Amino acid sequence: MLQVWLLVDLDSDTSVPVFQVCEWHSPEQLKKLLDLELRDRGEPESEILQRCRDAIRYSVKTSHPRFFNQLYAGMEPYSMVASFIAEAVKTNLYTYEVAPVFTLMEDAVLRKMIKVIGWEEGGDGIFNPGGSLSNIYAVNLARYRYCPDFKEVGMFSAPRLVILTSQEVTQACIFTDKLLLNLFQCHYSISKGAALMGIGTKNVYTVPTDERGRMIPSALEEKIKLAKSEGAVPFMVNATAGTTVLGAFDPIDEIADICEKHNLWLHVDACWGGAAIMSKKHKHLLKGIHRVDSVAWNPHKMLMASLQCSAFLVRDKTSLLQRCHSARASYLFQQDKFYDVSYDTGDKSVQCSRKPDAFKFWLMWKALGSRELEQRVDRALAMARSVWANRNYQLSFTPEFANVCFWYLPPSLRNLPESPELWKKLHTVAPVVKQRMMKTGSMMTGYQPLGEKANFFRMVVISPQVSRQDLDFVLDEIHNLGKDL
């Protein structure tokens, strides 16, 4: 097995304990430690080597088994090898001519992902630098299908277009002085995309969710009717498979019925939850995904490919992706080439330079096989659901996926009756524990408010390196850090 502890080993000549997740310094302190200034004269190699060591030392060890802070953690070593090769080969995926190997590998990976999704007649796709761009592509394709003319003439005389998405991360936080009035949807990329694309954040209609954060289909239909009654044109629905905070899965099958009825593009943001489809045991979470128009799925999340590795998949077989994004630049996409130019996939992208991210997934899949990927997903989900009987904690939500959301109850709050006062106090606990956690460097896990709920911890269990002991450590450590609060 390849060595995954590279980062920590490189640090072995420093005084940092090997198992610290991070060595916290404030921005001002760290600036002094790093000597960031760029000068006229270069530095000798020994100095540069030390700067490399420092960059590693003061970075967060996201592959540490006690890093639970993000929707990525751990590093599949085969994928890291692939990313080193991709960096060293230094090429872009616009033409077959300049990236023959990676062009074919991207094609192979996309075909396999499409097969796993269950689009029996095939489809199309592309790897993007991150899931946000994949979601933005979905909006663009949906809009293009609704009216291809917008590509040329813009939307200036268009009717008001509306996107529908589930409402999870509502930010009307009542526990701080800063009342933020914006409402956000599942993942904020849909909002960001709507702003960028001239559609506007207010034309992203949020659909109410149930107590577990899943879109309510009847509410979706009501919102569609509402938009129509206002004279607006709903053109796509964004369903989420694995929301960022709760790990909730919208009911795709029921949503697909509604989209078919109203002729709406159905996109599934499965950036986080897409991995479940690898597992016979858990793929029911994505039931109906074979019916949707497009999917965003990031193997750099639960499947631990190197960052970034984000696929955008489309069920269309009529070159919609190409037609929607193409500009046919003559200096790159010459039509009088001597090979089949359908292998020049660059014009499917809004980027020009595009990295061969698919290779990172291809190599690890080749090495591990679908079965090992499946077992890893099963193991992570089993682990996430295993721990939570502990009197110091209260689960905010029963985990549906690998997101474990919980409040830590310090002894001083444990026997108080439930009241607005209690929630207000509880809201202040997580930020203080987080601060102490960062300064200790023993572990990392995130926290956030949600709607009217006080700040709670979100621990994301991904890596097969994580053991039961690591999970127990988290519970003990949060208690150690917060028991005086």
Place this chain on the structure above:
Amino acid sequence: MLQVWLLVDLDSDTSVPVFQVCEWHSPEQLKKLLDLELRDRGEPESEILQRCRDAIRYSVKTSHPRFFNQLYAGMEPYSMVASFIAEAVKTNLYTYEVAPVFTLMEDAVLRKMIKVIGWEEGGDGIFNPGGSLSNIYAVNLARYRYCPDFKEVGMFSAPRLVILTSQEVTQACIFTDKLLLNLFQCHYSISKGAALMGIGTKNVYTVPTDERGRMIPSALEEKIKLAKSEGAVPFMVNATAGTTVLGAFDPIDEIADICEKHNLWLHVDACWGGAAIMSKKHKHLLKGIHRVDSVAWNPHKMLMASLQCSAFLVRDKTSLLQRCHSARASYLFQQDKFYDVSYDTGDKSVQCSRKPDAFKFWLMWKALGSRELEQRVDRALAMARSVWANRNYQLSFTPEFANVCFWYLPPSLRNLPESPELWKKLHTVAPVVKQRMMKTGSMMTGYQPLGEKANFFRMVVISPQVSRQDLDFVLDEIHNLGKDL
């Protein structure tokens, strides 16, 4: 000095000659050689190692000194080391908390680039996955400055907006049967951006250029007046510093006068030509850049940082970038953190995951110093301008930058009088030579038509590893490959 020949050395146990730029196979042949299928069972390590070797072997060696095909070539080894570290550390640049080192390094590099540009009061910026996105950011910021309300309400009741850019790559190619009627601008990213952003490609007005591909300022003013007379709203001008094909530099100072007069956002796409600003001798090419509103500059091009390394820089000091792109997701950008959250730069981006590309430039700048960077630019430009007295060739354009554009005249065409017939014959030469070149693998350089000009070669001289011998080799080799035509 670090070893840059890594890629070739890794191939040493194969039969590939060390100095081949590529080993050409058709897509169908290469598919068989690579065995791309992903299966249920994984493969043993020895097999995977062979797959890594094959990926390298059949990839194009873009760091080979005879690779002149793209606006990138060669690899700065310090930058490659940085990219390996960044891959291994595996983190995203959204918050200081999870990327403390890279956040500060990005800040330091951006500040330094802003200083070099000459924005004395500072500015703002961000690294993006490629220059196309930087150009798209410029359009978005310009639009946001014109009307911040579009972010929320979209452009549905907006007046028709118009972007102005120079017209270089016109694709009305008269030499092939495929008459492509689209007109394209400097770099197609402005068109792609206009399509994505709901502005529409037809609302990108192209400004005529002089014989060297530079925007004509008086023509710009006429186009602005034309747009206004049509009732449209011109809101930004995209000037290009180093066009893709010709390496032309628009006259920024004169364009800035016009933009000030009409209150238009002035963006400079200096993705390719930005490196000239490092050189006292050549920075006059960008005269006036201290007056513009935003700049896109890719150190992965002439400065040879690893792919991708693309900076977007804004002169604004009022958080325009943040205000234009922010969504303030509560799970990531908590306001009750214990450190200065202005270091959480993720909300300046439309991405969520974003790679620490700045580190690749920071480390090499630290190692080489500004002076060595300057010398490299000077050397590449001197080299590009040095060679072209050879009776087999005719320069299409005197090089203004590192793009050397030329026709190869086979002996059969050399003494013919100039006529449409001659140009038509000449148009077919480059594709045949290119095909033979790829199959030989001895070198790589690109070709394209331009406007009514027949297909010509574009050779891009970047790497300090390129010698006079390499350039001579190119001339001899093209002649060898095409003398029978």
